Amino acid sequence: MKQRIDGVTPPYEPETDRALHRWMPPGVTREPLMLFKVLERHPELASRMRALGAGLLVHGLLGDADRELVIARVTARSGCAYEWGVHMAAYAETAGLGEEQVTLTVTGEADDPAWSARQTALLRAVDELHATSQVSDAAWSGLREHLDEREVLELLVLAGWYRTIAYVANGVRIEGEPWAHALPGS
Numbered sequence: 001m002k003q004r005i006d007g008v009t010p011p012y013e014p015e016t017d018r019a020l021h022r023w024m025p026p027g028v029t030r031e032p033l034m035l036f037k038v039l040e041r042h043p044e045l046a047s048r049m050r051a052l053g054a055g056l057l058v059h060g061l062l063g064d065a066d067r068e069l070v071i072a073r074v075t076a077r078s079g080c081a082y083e084w085g086v087h088m089a090a091y092a093e094t095a096g097l098g099e100e101q102v103t104l105t106v107t108g109e110a111d112d113p114a115w116s117a118r119q120t121a122l123l124r125a126v127d128e129l130h131a132t133s134q135v136s137d138a139a140w141s142g143l144r145e146h147l148d149e150r151e152v153l154e155l156l157v158l159a160g161w162y163r164t165i166a167y168v169a170n171g172v173r174i175e176g177e178p179w180a181h182a183l184p185g186s
Contacts (some may be wrong), residue, residue, distance in 0.1 A: 007037025
């Protein structure tokens, strides 16, 4: 399917170039993501989104392993091949997600033996949020065994944020990055 909104294209205006590079993590030399190029079609919205996105990705309380597991599960449950593929290519290894676990973020259950108790608690919460926009008392208790109040709040915002990103990427039908992982089953 054709992408519905084209991203900005080079040569970029100086402010657009600065904005695109603010989206990318420090030291990354590849071309900015198509998601960011599309969002830069609305610079004011993009700048507001960038603050929260960067805060969650770079300055959050959740460690890489927790953050990327939550992002993978949210984007997988949302059918967002674009964002799932980008994150699994860029962060799965540093987050300690092995090949089997990467696939299980899409195809597996929260209680699969491949997951630790902590990972199971995160996945159960994400699955419930996806299905009902609620977290049951049992899932909440599971989270609190592993996360403090601030971390739980961040997890809830992180899950909601990546659901929002999934809506944007899926709604616009953003074409996959050539280096991203393919979503299993798609």
